[in-house]
Amino acid sequence: MVRLITHNLLACHAKDCNTNNFPLAFKDVQLEIREAEFNPEFLRGFLPKLEWTALVDTAKQLGDTSLPVEQPEMLDDEFLKNLHHVLLEIHVEEGSMTCPNCGHVYPILNGIPNMLLAEHEIG
């Protein structure tokens, strides 16, 4: 855990941090690869929700270059398998995520990110 599907859905939410607050940048990560069930229906349904460029860049940063720069029109099996692996099988177990805008660091411990804000960061 922190899988890339979740990472793609999390933005910095500190007070007044509303632009350029996504994607959070991984740092000092420890990765684990764990198998997950392949469900093409789920992947197809989820595609419109993804920020594609952020996903491709983050995967690349973590060493996976299997995804095309542009989201393809034809969702063939090979593409879906690669997408499945990137979204659901790469786990960031330790490290942190930093906001590109305000610099808030969200630490990850035993696979669970701490997304709590400090007192001066809430509205």
Add this chain to the structure above:
Amino acid sequence: MPRYLVQFAQAHNDFRLPELQSIGELLGISVTLPSDLESRDPMRPVMVIDLEVEEHARLLARRCILIKAVYEFYAQGFTYAELHEANKLSQPSWARYIEDTSFRFLVTSSQHKIPQARQKEVIESFSYMGFLGKIDMKNPEINLICFEEYDDRHKTTRVRHEGDGEFREVFFGRLLEEGSARQLIAKFDVKKRAYYGNTSMESEISLLMANQTLASPGKFIYDPFMGTGSMSYPTSHFGALIVGSDIDGRQMRGKGKTPGVIRAATQYGTASRIIDLATFDVTHNPWRCGELFDAIVTDPPYGVRAGAKRLGRKKELPDYKKELCLQHTLNGRPDDQPYIPPTKPYELSHLAADLVVLGRYLLKPNGRLVFFLPTVTDEYEEVDIHTMLCEGMEVIANSLQDFGSWGRRLVTIRKTTLEKYPPPSFDPTPEIDANSHIPAHKDFREKYFQGFKSKTDEFNDGASLSDP
């Protein structure tokens, strides 16, 4: 349309029909309930329903926690004379078993024991059916069942067999299948779980909640008050992918490197379906966009065991202190403990209203919000739930779990709108003015600790709300 007899488990009566309807919707089964109110009364132990095919009855019995058994329906009556008359008209349904089918005949009832002698008498009264197959008490090809419905005798003591034969109605049919989903109650028993806590939800109720979410493979489901993850186990068992969050990470982690929720899910073989866990206050959440989830299922903090809190302070700090805190956070020394922000209480009626607005934002159209709301039974009025609704969110089920001096309601809300709404602001709502209705769940915590004395003199033993 063919008719089937559903026999319910003797538990959670108010949850029976919502579950039946939810699982019907999930499996694409059209379930037609009896049209008259009396036959549709969920407090009765059996109900005759219309289904398109026999297989549908079997599918319901494999997924509904509250189904004890399903039968092909032949007849019913207020007396045996009426029953037999109706059964003769059903001959086309059972004629195929006359020639050469081994069978067993059972006379049973709810809440009552029928003496052997009368059972025998009843069985003999069916002799006109002329079954030629052999009677087999061990492995019959079919089981024919006569079910006498007695009024609920709970809390009254009676002499054995007293009132025998004074049933309300009697039903007759052929057993199709016993409800196999009930076995899951033992499987998800909290005490046998690798990780649980004092907020864990009892097994049967968490299964009923899971069925209200329509959990199935490929569904994406969120619990914003994850705690020890009780609802994530049955939902992931049914195939759904789960995300959980909690303001207190320790609830999800427990002790040890592998988070407790993952340890428990591993025991159930569903760890790969727990997509992620994250620590945050749901009123300051990091979700980048809405319309993400098929369902939100949660047991919100009522304030008794696990108090409702949110980031902030009860009283604002003076500016100079705020500045000190800020400097301390920004220039923390390396040996400092992890920062734990201050929290303030979160009134339950605000929380419930916020949850509905959050659900509208985070759910896909047609998605479901399933959650518990504690309430003082004496004070409870239907308006409670409707005061916290918003446009585009509709209550589709509302089931009371009654504990006597208090109760809680499992509420199922469907997102009916296709519109996109902005994320909720979580601003504390203005004080409710004196003229408007005050929901019974307002200030629940205070009432709970007073044992609801203002309304009842009953002594409240302070049992847990989540695990009574």
